[in-house]
Amino acid sequence: MTVSGLFDLSGRVALVSGAASGMGRAMATALAEAGADVMLAGRNLAGVEKTAAEIEKLGRRAVPVRCDVSQPDQIRRMFAQLDSAFGRIDFLGNVAGEAVLGAPEEIPLEAIEQTWRNIVFGRFCCCQEAGRRMLAAGKGSIVNIGSIASVTAMGRGHIAYVMAMGAVAQMTRELSTEWSGRGVRVNAILPAQVINPGLERRMADDPQLRERFLGGLPRGRMGEPDDIKGLAVLLASDASSWITGALIPMDGGNLAMNPSASIPR
Secondary structure, eight states: OOHHHHTOOTTOEEEEESTTSHHHHHHHHHHHHTTOEEEEEESOHHHHHHHHHHHHTTTOOEEEEEOOTTOHHHHHHHHHHHHHHTSOOSEEEEOOOOOOOBOTTTOOHHHHHHHHIIIIIHHHHHHHHHHHHHHHHTOEEEEEEOOGGGTSOOOTTBHHHHHHHHHHHHHHHHHHHHHGGGTEEEEEEEEOOBOOHHHHHHHHHOTTHHHHHHTTOTTSSOBOGGGGHHHHHHHHSGGGTTOOSOEEEESTTTTTSOTTOOOOO
């Protein structure tokens, strides 16, 4: 197979959650640009419909669906719609899921539980539904969006988020170990600070926060949603056929940097 053929997703079907905006929208668009048809999921139906319209302009099929990934009944209905619309799934992009911030000594247990449902419970339910179908077909690829918080501490009230993202890393490794021998690869992408509306609001509230972030990013800039596009296509395609169980940083060099290092400018 030629190099270009390794990355060709023509004839494949992907499901991407969180596709109304940010990394979810960028991932779904990249998969469509590589030839895949896509089911787009998110709580913001107007947003996923907008993403679907953009993908259809590329000549690919796009089916938007409203889904709150903290609710397993909605996830199961979404996969039933996938079966009806496409009859198969080749790639799952688990992107959706929000966290509640709060100091460890003050955060309500309900906020911990909600964060867990959004990030861990929802991702696992999607993996389980996709995995059943992929195992029956003997092939497929799953990507969970984790975080650099999957493998390192964050501070600043991120206790619920870090616990949940740590679970995502271990879930990815376990599912890869269980399923890879039966044709289903499972990997995770670990972003650092990628620009989104919530992060923009936090940086507006704390003028020093952007510089603090940049101080830990040797690449010299914040992440952009489109930074995920190449990795998404790689992990969905035959180009990564021997990559599974990996936690792949997308972090501008953050994890590689010693805390006492200085960044040449």
